[in-house]
Amino acid sequence: MIKRNKFKEKIFPPLALFCTFLGVILLLIFLVNILIDGLSRIDADFITSLPSRKAEKAGILTAWTGSLWIMIMTALISIPIGVCAGIYMEEYSKKSKINTLIEINIANLAGVPSIIYGLLGLEVFGRLLGLGNTILAGSFTLSLLILPIIIVATRESIKAVPKSIKDASYALGATKWETITNHVLPYSVGGILTGVILSISRAIGETAPLIAIGALAYVPFIAQSPFDEFTVLPIQIFNWTTRPQHAFLVNAAAAIIVLLLITFVLNGIAVYLRNKWKMNLRY
Amino acid sequence: MGQLQDQIKDLKKIMIHYFLLVNGQLSDSKKALLKNDKELAKKIIKTELEINSIELQVDEKCENILTLFNPVAKDLRRVLAIYRISHELERIADITDSIADYIVEDSGPFSESLMKEAQTVKMFTVLENMQEDIFTAFENDSAHDAMDILAEDVILNDINNRAVDTIAEYLNKKKHPNIKAGFRLLGLIKKLERAGDHIKNIAEEIVFSVNADVIKHQNKHKLSS
């Protein structure tokens, strides 16, 4: 009997495990570091204080309210447009050269560096439409950024609806719209929602495009309307890390923890929803 | 459950009617022969037409069932058995029909004493018993009842085997022997023996249908033990 060389068979699993954990370990090291640096700084004052030139007094109030504004406005703008575009492209448009071109371009847009969106936003929304450096301008810009992601997520979710379900609906005399609202959307809403939440989560972390359109680094007031100037958490963090005083670095670490927390929570909701959606398909 | 079973049920119904008709033909032919009843003979000939049409009907129904329903196992054996039984019944009917023909052609009645000597009437009686038994066997899907008639068939064979000698003896004793009548009677006896054979074949088909046992062409002595 010939003895097979099972070396490759034996060595791969531990190797793959190591690679897996490498990423996790590095992340853990980072997290632990941040926590050590910034956890003690987080308290009610920190969260409810305006920024200040004195590190001990500085807080993230305007930053996280700004982020909240941006998040909500971006969602309101990008979700309807993105979902409808996704539905249209998947269900209504016919295969043609133009449509294929549009498809390719939209997919490519997802990979465009975010600073480019910032510059685009500055010119179109900030200057041409005269929105300046308001929350509205920032939301429009970020919407453009995450629109391709939402469109792709919508399309993928709709693609996952089995053709057999749609066939059954059409065969009973339902119109395209009835089929979409009764079957396609309910079936794909989980996937769409997951994609939406993940893209919003990404939008919250964007710094470059907002800086490009002129979001301020030092905003000592809470924005009251979409037409106000603003700042967001990432910018606040960036601002603090450029200061020489160590206290500001601590602030930055604390703000990073808050930002990470928000990101983890949002992603967690997305994962939970995705699992629940998968269960729903079994009904 | 299902169309195939319904079809087989219908087929069996037709066969029961078929059996009864043929059995009736045999009793009638016995009566007609003994009484030289020409009217009854004509009735027998008329009924023969109905029997022919039933045979065609059964043929077609069996073909349809085999074609359209692909029966297997018990169902297949049943249909095959019925297909063959139908032909056996038809041949029995042919025999009674030829007896009726004979009476209508007015070749004259058989001599009673000759018939008695050759045990012709007994043959009829045995045949009637066999028919009753085989009908029961078919109706009840009973291989056991079917096997019973095998012993009765032996009686017919016996009488047939002795017929030549018996008739020759009888004629030799006469001063003016009616040779023609002797031949005619011999012919009749052979026909009746063949009728018994047909019933025996039917019995074999029933055993095949019920038990998947093929008993035809087996040693007859083995069977009667």
Next chain:
Amino acid sequence: MKPVIEVSNLFVYYNNKPALKDITMSIRPNAITALIGPSGCGKSTFLRVFNRMNDFISGCRMEGKVIVDGSNLSNNDIDVETLRKNVGMVFQKPNPFPKSIFDNVAYGLKVQGFTDKKFIEERVETSLRQAYLWNEVGDNLNGSALSLSGGQQQRLCIARTIAVQPKIILMDEPTSALDPIATAKIEELIISLKEQYSIVIVTHNMQQASRISDYTSFFYMGDLIEFNTTENIFKNPQEKSTENYITGRFG
């Protein structure tokens, strides 16, 4: 008896390649017509002509005259949704909606615009009874349709189809994904439906065609080779290719 579907010189092309060539035949009402033939012969394409489901296949084009229950399908003004309410379809793999049993059967009624709750409930019950499914699910209409067995799911799909009371039911190999017992139950069901509906069934199972259909048509490579009563096709086919196919001598 006036035919319920009349086809004259029908051609169907996929990207200009002919899938069906010059088909002329009629479908009798209240009878089961089987379409048989080897894979790729066009029988499923033919079936989908009758409820315009071929419209969903890009590059598919139809020529010729097809009259379904009085409506001419080549007429572009025809209301496809109304056609599909009148011509139902049951698919090869059972495809119940991931909803409750009740919602599945009621969906067609909902789409037709019925809102009377009582009416819908009665219709759902009638349809489930007709589909021989009521005894098994009647006490649990809110249960998930996906929790049923394959055979039950297919009967549910049939109930869903007959709930809108179409005139014609098209069946595309409805039992090929099911086990023999489920198949037998559904064949019995199809035969019982003959009383009220006209049925056209595509099947690659010849024994099924011979068991349940009244008429059979044999398709080969896009041509209609032979169309006759099932008895004649199986006992005494006129065309050599028909005989070769049903006796298994093909290829």
